[in-house]
Amino acid sequence: xxxxxxxxxEIMELKxxxxxxxxxLSEKFELSDYAKKSLKEARETSESEYVDLA
Numbered sequence: 001x002x003x004x005x006x007x008x009x010e011i012m013e014l015k016x017x018x019x020x021x022x023x024x025l026s027e028k029f030e031l032s033d034y035a036k037k038s039l040k041e042a043r044e045t046s047e048s049e050y051v052d053l054a
Contacts, residue, residue: 031039
């Protein structure tokens with residue numbers, strides 16, 4: 001049976017995790033030149049060239 005203290009600890013851990021995720025998402029990242037090139041190539045590739053993995 002969960003006690004109020006254990007529920008409080010779990011909520012505080014979740015709060016820390018959420019703060020961590022929010023900090024990561026708020027950072028401004030720059031794609032590397034390799035990633036930009038790969039993304040450009042992927043966008044130019046016709047969907048018919050993709051392999052169906054299902």
